[in-house]
Amino acid sequence: MLRHIARRLLLAIPTLLAVFTIIFIIVRVAPGDPATAALGDYASAEAVEALRERMGLNEPLWRQYVIFLGDLARGDLGRSLITETPVIDQIAFVLPYTLELAFAATLIGLLLGIPTGVLTAVRRNSMTDYVGRAVSLVGLSFPAFYLGILLIYFFAVRVRLFPSVGSAPFSEPAQNLHYLILPALTLGLIETAYIARMTRSVVLTILSDDYIRTARAKGLQEKVVLVRHALRAALIPIVSLVGIFAISLIGSSVLVEEVFARPGLGKLMVGATKQKDYTTLQSIMVVYALIIVVINLITDIVYTYVDPRVRYG
Amino acid sequence: MTRRRIVAIVLAMAVFMSGALTGLVGSATAQEGDRPVLRFAVNAADLASLDPHFASGTQDRTVADMVFNGLVRFVPGNSAEIEPDLATEIPTPEEVDGKQVWTFTLREGVMCHPSAETEAYELTAEDVVYSLQKSAVPDRSAYSRDYTGMTVEAVDDYTVAITLDQPLSETLFLPKVANYSGGFIVCSQAVEALGDEAFRTAPAGTGPFMFESYTPQNSVVLTANDDYFRGAPQLGGVEVRYIADPSSRELGLQGGELDLAAGVNEAQWVDRINAEGNIVADVFGVAEAVWVNMNVTQEPLDDPLVREAIALAINREEHAALRGEPVSELIYSVVPAQLMPGGLTMEEAEEAGVLYQQDIERARELLAEAGYPDGFSMDLITSEMTDYAANYEVLQAELAEIGITLNLTVVDHATMHAQIREDVNPIVIYVAFRPNANVYLSQFFHSDAIVVEGEAPITNFSHYSAIDDLIEQARAETDPEAQAELWKQANIQILKDFAAYPLYMQNLVYARVPELDYGHELVSSVALYPQITEMTTLATE
């Protein structure tokens, strides 16, 4: 197993390198200029040029690339071109907010999704099933930002139950949770739809499996069959999917962070894209890539346990 | 087997959770005794620079205004007037060896804020010299052009003499040493100890509020400077939050999480907020002018008939309606007459024959006369920001009436600014406030400032060069009235040549809880926000 993890990590290096290179090129090919963005519209061409020089943007591209890789190898993510604060600080600040959101959404998804999925599977082709499936299909058709706007409209504008803006620091847990609820619900409800559908499909597959039939044939009660055998078997592939959902959540959090004006990796990225803050943007992508590699690795390991057919030498 | 599976799942979840938990180590917000802390949301996702010599966005000017002072200042809430700030009085210039010299006497006992590297210390002439010299260095200031040709010397600890290569009128000189842009006085010891880079996010000045902390993408916390020379602030501090989404800011105000927030620059928004009654929307100056620049050297706009046709296709009321009165007011020259000397009023424009009201028929004729009976098409980029995008879209519809097709590409704001400076747009709609007519005219209509090709390119998108002499003449004129007259002539010439078409100017809109009292009457502010001073109060229950 350890050998397998080591091998996967080594294999990830060329992938990461490819990602870094692509990102390095992409952010620079895009039109726009961070120096103009940083100085504002009043600045003279002279001041802009002076800043470009200081930012190191007048260096040849290959040199900038070598510097970027060198810094990266030393674990230095550089400084923001706009605010000149270390990028690592910015990321360290926003990352917990994004992870908190993804985690809460996943929790909501699992808590609501699994029971719904099991229920619709067990009562297959009943009214419960149809309604459950229709609702979950609507759920996964929802663009996250639109659901966010609806929740804001109903629970923050019409009925002022929750704050709609911003966030509170983690040192004030109660406040922090209060701010978290609407954004987490936005992602969590959509997540619920996916997990419910997945669970239904997995449970159905398992219920039609031979050993469940055998269990039934042995005269075991339906409930016992369901809980002792089917559910347990179903839980594992479902939970292993959480890793994959987590990647998606990190992506969809971009929109939710925009709508709810929450700090987060996604909001930082959109801001950096718009301000042409190359160093911040490429560093965020590096962090995304690392998160994805780690989540994939974990998912992969979990799969190894789930599916006995997958074996690594 | 089952147990191993569970262990694996738990492991996977634990890794995910530990990430979330690392965030639980944060810093507590400081409580400022029994004085309330003002929670203020600005319209931006983050700061760009708190070094006042780089502060150009509204969100940065806001913080600079609270942290720093100038030698003189625009009266809080009324930027039409200037009064002494760090200086004890406004001097009258003297002639010394054929050069104009302005000598300022400083207040004594003004304390610089402590910084991470320095203790609080008394501000002296040395700091003022350091600061104004810093403003003149291109890579230490975005406003370096405005501070060249200026020699600053410390006569003694409390006296500063500024010698100008070219004499300037009061109208042009005082804003350079006021609490605006390069005129803000920084504390030299703090800048030197921290370095320019760190100073950008940890400023130290002499103002009523001191920088406490900055949280990227989230907020800047300022605390009361109890040693402030005008007295200790009534507020315990100000928490400036960066919230780019207008509806979020509004909801934050209504939900009681904010006390003050940048509003939406629209009359309908103002009316609705004020009708709802629980929060108050204020409309005030200074307004930003909105106008259309046309490149007089590029085909087909190089033909004055085509430019005239475009001018006659435009209905400025339609553009102004995007904001609605009183947020928007019509302007008849790029320099807004309502705000500063040198602009044209409607009567003046009419008298000079440069009012140009919409006349579609005539516009079509002119276009045909110029050899474009079927019109033509043109590619333009616009910023995604409403001010730009909406005006371009209205222009698109107006020009469609006379057969001119505008193909618009929406890009993000920074990209638009970079691109139009590379001369990609033959027509540029611009939204800007500049402190006086000279800056407007020099930056947008002097040949030196022509984008790409000019000697010192800034924002002359029209490639216009017909009023250089008028601008220079006015700049050297020390009599304010004669100066204003020259600026008016320059404005008339711009319109006669159809280098630009003025649309409207838009006032600022901020919303607050009724308990917030700015401590001054709010008419206009060059800091572009309803200034928070030591007098500002927030009533609690």
Add this chain to the structure above:
Amino acid sequence: MANVAANAELAGQPTLGAPDAPRLISQRERALRTFTSNRTAVLGVVMILVIVLIAIAAPLLVPHDPLDQSVSNRLAPPDSEYLLGTDDKGRDILSRVIFGARIALMVGVFSVALGGALGTAIGVVAGYFGGKVESGLMRLTDVMLAFPDLITGLLVLAVLGPGLEKMILAIGLTIAPRFARIAYGPTLAIKGKEFVEAARSIGVKDGRLLRVHILPNVGGDLLVYASLWTASAIRLEASLSFIGLGVAPPTPTWGQMIREGTVHLALVPWYSLAPGLALLATVFAFNLVGDGLRDVLDPKARA
């Protein structure tokens, strides 16, 4: 959000099972019958037809020209003339929502066609030829798949710049690797079957093998995903427009309208809510069809 579906389906792949034998015509007929007996799927098809008809007949249906501005009448509440009120330039919201269907469908269909063609080609070629081609192509695919598609789309669009064609290209490129993954697995499985090896041994050319034996067998799965990802593509377009990287004005698009409308949510809620509902209905319709198709093609899930 859009890619949750895609990833979930990918993850579901092993449990759903790959086709293990070439299907026969009679099976196709049965499949069609299964599909038509699936009421929800039929509902989806009907919904899509209605939306397509609305998009085509838009000029006949709209009460006003969607581009007709009257700024002085901006943000008017709904009345008998403007059923859903007017937008921030005084244009009829209803008419713009109706015309918005054109962009949504165009982006959805063309980007999936583009991504599908490109992705299938990559997947089939990689699966069939193996070796360096395989490792090269699939490594590239994996790199692209690693990122959530909103982020990929954002970056691609940042380079290409905005505009309808570029939006289609960006979404097509974003979706292509997903098709490659789907086409790759079955190709690999079929390639190993005796009948393919037999065909090859009697000298059947690669091109013909791909066309006659491989593609038809991959086709079913691809159809399901094409439908599901049309939904994703439409949602992705709206998301990118919402962030502010959309199609050029004055063309009405739903994402752009929702974005503009959020500022006025309290004053004219329909400005955001109406295009949002249209978007939701369209995405829902394509998901319904994709769902129905999957039931048909995957008997186990139907069980």
